[in-house]
Amino acid sequence: MTGRLSIVEQTKLNIEQVVVVVAGGSALELELLVQVFAGFGARQLKRAENAQQLSAAVMTGEVDLVVIDAAMGLDDALQVVRTLRRCSDDRKFTPVVLTSSNVSEQTIEFARSSGVNYVVAKPVAPRVLFERLVWIVRDKRAYFETEHFVGPDRRTRPLGPPIGVDGRRSGDLSGHLGAASEPNMSQADIDALMFPVRKAL
Amino acid sequence: MTAGRRFRELKPRVRFAQKAAAPGGIGVDQAVRGAEARLAPLMDRVAAQVLQLVDEMLAAGGGPARQPLDVAGLRGRADAVVGLSAAVGLPEFQSVASSLCRLIDNAAGEALNPAALTVHLDALRLFRDSSPEVRAQVAPSVLEGLRRLASFRGRTAAAA
Numbered sequence: 001m002t003g004r005l006s007i008v009e010q011t012k013l014n015i016e017q018v019v020v021v022v023a024g025g026s027a028l029e030l031e032l033l034v035q036v037f038a039g040f041g042a043r044q045l046k047r048a049e050n051a052q053q054l055s056a057a058v059m060t061g062e063v064d065l066v067v068i069d070a071a072m073g074l075d076d077a078l079q080v081v082r083t084l085r086r087c088s089d090d091r092k093f094t095p096v097v098l099t100s101s102n103v104s105e106q107t108i109e110f111a112r113s114s115g116v117n118y119v120v121a122k123p124v125a126p127r128v129l130f131e132r133l134v135w136i137v138r139d140k141r142a143y144f145e146t147e148h149f150v151g152p153d154r155r156t157r158p159l160g161p162p163i164g165v166d167g168r169r170s171g172d173l174s175g176h177l178g179a180a181s182e183p184n185m186s187q188a189d190i191d192a193l194m195f196p197v198r199k200a201l
Numbered sequence: 202m203t204a205g206r207r208f209r210e211l212k213p214r215v216r217f218a219q220k221a222a223a224p225g226g227i228g229v230d231q232a233v234r235g236a237e238a239r240l241a242p243l244m245d246r247v248a249a250q251v252l253q254l255v256d257e258m259l260a261a262g263g264g265p266a267r268q269p270l271d272v273a274g275l276r277g278r279a280d281a282v283v284g285l286s287a288a289v290g291l292p293e294f295q296s297v298a299s300s301l302c303r304l305i306d307n308a309a310g311e312a313l314n315p316a317a318l319t320v321h322l323d324a325l326r327l328f329r330d331s332s333p334e335v336r337a338q339v340a341p342s343v344l345e346g347l348r349r350l351a352s353f354r355g356r357t358a359a360a361a
Contacts, residue, residue, distance in 0.1 A: 008229055013226045014221055014226035014227070015221055015226075017220050018220050018221060026280075028246065028250050032247070032284075036236040039233075039235035064220060069284070094215075095217050101280045101283035104306070122283045123284050123287040124284070126232065126233045127233050130236075136215070137222065139215075144210055145208070147207055152213070168208050
């Protein structure tokens with residue numbers, strides 16, 4: 001029996017012309033990641049062994065996707081991401097995936113606040129990596145530029161702005177309710193909403 | 202709106218998404234098969250590398266007491282073991298190395314608890330010296346012990 005296909009299963013990606021830079025980790029880990037992308041069909045793969053090489057690669061403006069292993073040094077890696085996000089041109093929209101062997105809440109918070117799109121726990125399975133690529137393609141999040149942050153919206157769930165804070169995004173609704181535009185519901189109407197009853201049709 | 206603070210909402214132009222949408226793309230199953238085919242020839246090298254890293258970790262962690270422990274080196278090797286070992290069917294090494302990474306990260310530059318470190322290194326040594334059958338047999342209890350250690354350390358850190 002075939003069930004309904006998930007969004008990931010429905011999506012096809014052509015990354016033949018995509019320029020990918022993979023950075024950090026041991027030489028062999030880097031090689032594995034390169035081979036995974038080659039298996040996905042990528043033909044333009046660059047490697048960066050440290051933050052300097054990564055920075056040089058991403059600032060050329062030729063890179064379409066960045067995958068960084070936090071083993072290169074989380075602080076150095078995220079500094080490169082913050083610099084990338086502060087670019088004045090479209091380089092700042094370059095998607096960044098961070099892989100890490102210790103995906104604590106603190107690491108994720110730090111990474112997101114630096115402008116990382118997604119964090120993936122090591123070991124990186126090819127299926128999980130491809131799924132994240134699909135997520136990036138389908139990502140509808142806006143980017144925000146503030147004094148202390150540039151990057152994709154850190155709110156991934158539609159929960160609205162934090163309590164007590166006015167929304168700043170274009171999609172945020174006002175907290176002010178205004179005057180009622182319809183008469184109050186009767187108790188029977190409310191009960192009917194809360195306790196639906198089965199009726200023969 | 203927060204007055205006086207810079208705030209801009211931008212609609213991103215993501216070149217990756219534009220290129221990836223070109224015709225001729227592949228789905229997840231084909232992509233995974235492609236990746237696995239590319240990885241297969243590397244697996245012997247990866248397995249050898251994992252065992253070498255474990256040896257280096259045991260040597261680094263079991264050195265003379267007077268010799269300062271190279272924590273960064275240990276962390277780097279444990280990280281690599283996490284990244285490599287599951288790919289070659291050595292998930293027990295991955296679990297221990299992952300726990301060791303958390304232990305080192307949670308110490309945040311402070312001295313590592315010697316007993317906690319010893320337990321991790323002993324677990325690695327046991328797995329290295331065991332046959333795959335014995336490893337599979339003892340792994341659940343060893344890994345459960347490490348989980349309890351991490352949970353105990355988490356509770357004591359929260360209480361401190």
